[in-house]
Amino acid sequence: MTTPDTRPGIPTRGPQLTATQVWRQLQRSSFAVISYRTPAGDPRSSGVLYAAEGRRLYVVVATDSWKARHIAVDGRVAVTVPVRRGGLLSLLMPIPPATISFHGRATVRPAGEPEIGALPGRVARLLPTERRASSTIIEIAPEGRFATYGIGVSLQRMRHPAAARATVPVADR
Known part of the structure; x- marks a missing residue:
C-alpha cells in the first residue's frame, strides 16, 4: 500500500472529473490498447483505432483476426487510451x-451487421467500402469506473501521482 506524499507543496488530491469530461476526451482520441484473453486463458493486447459514439467505443477488425475470434469467446476486455500531452514541449522533453x-x-x-448506413458517422469512417464484407465491428461498453492519469491536470501536476490520478463512474449520475 502506498501513502500520499505529504511534503509541503505536493498536491495530495486528484482532479474532480465527470464522466462527461472523460467521454469528451475519448471522443477526441482515436487510438487505444485493448486487452483480452485467448480461449486458452493467455493474455493478449493489441493497438486499435476506434471511434467513440453514444457512450460506446467501436473498433473495426478483420473477421479472421485474433481480436475478433478471441474477444467473441467471453466479451471481457480492458482498454487503455493514451492521451498525448505537451504540444511542442513534448518534442523537447519526454512527456x-x-x-x-x-x-x-x-x-x-x-461482417455486414449492422448495415453501414445504420452506423454512426464516426464509426462508418473506420470501415472503408472495400473492407465492408471482410470486417467485423467490435462494440465496447465501458463498465464500472474510468481510471485516469493526467486528465484534467497541468503537466506540472502530472509529476505527482496523487494529484494526477482519478476514478470516475462511466456515467454521470
Missing part, C-alpha cells in the same frame, strides 16, 4: 501521455 483505462463488455458484430 508521458495521460491515460484513460477501463474494463468493459465487448460485442463482436459479424
Whole structure:
C-alpha cells in the first residue's frame, strides 16, 4: 500500500472529473490498447483505432483476426487510451501521455451487421467500402469506473501521482 506524499507543496488530491469530461476526451482520441484473453486463458493486447459514439467505443477488425475470434469467446476486455500531452514541449522533453483505462463488455458484430448506413458517422469512417464484407465491428461498453492519469491536470501536476490520478463512474449520475 502506498501513502500520499505529504511534503509541503505536493498536491495530495486528484482532479474532480465527470464522466462527461472523460467521454469528451475519448471522443477526441482515436487510438487505444485493448486487452483480452485467448480461449486458452493467455493474455493478449493489441493497438486499435476506434471511434467513440453514444457512450460506446467501436473498433473495426478483420473477421479472421485474433481480436475478433478471441474477444467473441467471453466479451471481457480492458482498454487503455493514451492521451498525448505537451504540444511542442513534448518534442523537447519526454512527456508521458495521460491515460484513460477501463474494463468493459465487448460485442463482436459479424461482417455486414449492422448495415453501414445504420452506423454512426464516426464509426462508418473506420470501415472503408472495400473492407465492408471482410470486417467485423467490435462494440465496447465501458463498465464500472474510468481510471485516469493526467486528465484534467497541468503537466506540472502530472509529476505527482496523487494529484494526477482519478476514478470516475462511466456515467454521470
